[in-house]
Amino acid sequence: MxxxxxxxxxxxxxxxxxxxxxxxxxxxxxxxxxxxxxxxxxxxxxxxxxxxxxxxxxxxxxxxxxxxxxxxxxxxxxxxxFRESDERYIPDLELESEPSPGRVIHGVIDRTQRSLASLETTLDPAFVEAAADLIGKASSTFLFGVGASGVVSYDFMQKLIRLGLPVFYTSDTDLQLTAASTLHSGNIAFVVSYSGENETMIEVARLARSRNATVITLTMDTINSIRSFAQIALLVPASERIYRQGAATSRINQLAVIDILYSIMVSKNLEDSIKSIDQTMAVTHKGNPTRH
Structure with missing residues (x-):
């Protein structure tokens, strides 16, 4: 860019x-x-x-x-x-009044396809595999994120629980900061922030690093504050501006990274993964085979 x-x-x-x-x-x-x-x-x-x-x-x-x-x-x-606010990016929007639903459908799908195609060239396979290995072996993984990035963290928490792995996530930012201050060398701090400049997440990453936890970050592909604390930096394309209607392609890219990590983790320990997934499905689907 x-x-x-x-x-x-x-x-x-x-x-x-x-x-x-x-x-x-x-x-x-x-x-x-x-x-x-x-x-x-x-x-x-x-x-x-x-x-x-x-x-x-x-x-x-x-x-x-x-x-x-x-x-x-x-x-x-x-x-x-934005002269006074010192922001780096302008809105990534081209709004118009009452476009046809077909036009909106085409536009959103087209942007998503182009963004996902960019993700394949942005994401480093070696870093993804290293992150999957570390999370699989960690004494506990602490997930951090707010807003749309919090949704991504929550999704990852659900997946790690399905694999029977120790994991923590809360949407309460004070509790996130508290958790970050209690980490130790056996823990993973997985910090999600598209911009890489969220003040709370910067402090979380700083605290985690000071506590000798392994810091894995998921941010856009730019030099940013949160990424500077990472031992492993997972990157998504810089597909959106900071000023935007809401996280769209960035959220989809982040969720795709979570799916990729999950798939790698499942494949590395397939037998135990299947057992854990079957166990959790049996509990959540008990008495309701159509529930999903």
Whole structure:
């Protein structure tokens, strides 16, 4: 990912060229000045609609103000909007009003397929195998994550329990911090955070490392704070921006990594794994063979 952002924001450039804009282009400029943050979430079609202009006018507006492309315009506008918050990424959204269900279905599936294809080249097989081996032999594995990453951790907890392995997870962040402060060298701290910059998870990773636990992280493929504490860093593609509607492809990629780890762990100890899985299924499906 190219994370360089032009030094100058967009608003100064637009203001400098305001007198040269046509009436339709000026409508776009006026909307951008009025709603700069909302503009970041729109594609060309929706910006045209919101500004009561046209798609052609939006394209001309970009060229007239010296932006190489619509994306370059949004990058520079993000410089203005998020200047004080010092965030690195703009929204990974191109929202539009009432798209057809078919269009939404195609878009989500297409993004997911492309993201999963990228995962295959991003994830290091040697690191995955090493992580699976360590978790299988650990005295206990402590899982950490909040929000969507917490959902991923919870899913992994369910899988490890099915294999009869000692595991801990709670969604309570105070308890996560407490647990991290009690780890020891026989424990695994498995820390999930897409951005790798969640403050609570940074502290969890720091505590775990200071307690001589083995730290395994699952973050996006960038240099980040949480990854710096890891003995084993599992990576997913940087497929989403920090500002986004909600974790989508990142969550799917993280869950895919958990499925991969689980499959490797099952295959390494197939007989005992089958026995454990059968035991847990017998308990949860007792009296209800259709339950799953």
């Amino acid at each position: 190219d994370d360089t952002i032009p030094i100058d924001g967009a608003l100064v450039a637009i203001n400098a060229h305001l007198s040269t804009l046509s009436d339709s282009e000026r409508k776009v400029a006026e909307y951008v000045f009025k709603e700069p943050k909302k503009t970041l979430y729109f594609n060309v079609r929706e910006l045209a609609k919101q500004s009561d202009s046209s798609q052609a006018a939006v394209v001309r507006f970009c060229k007239r103000n010296g932006f190489d492309s619509f994306n370059n315009f949004k990058l520079r506008l993000a410089r203005d909007v």
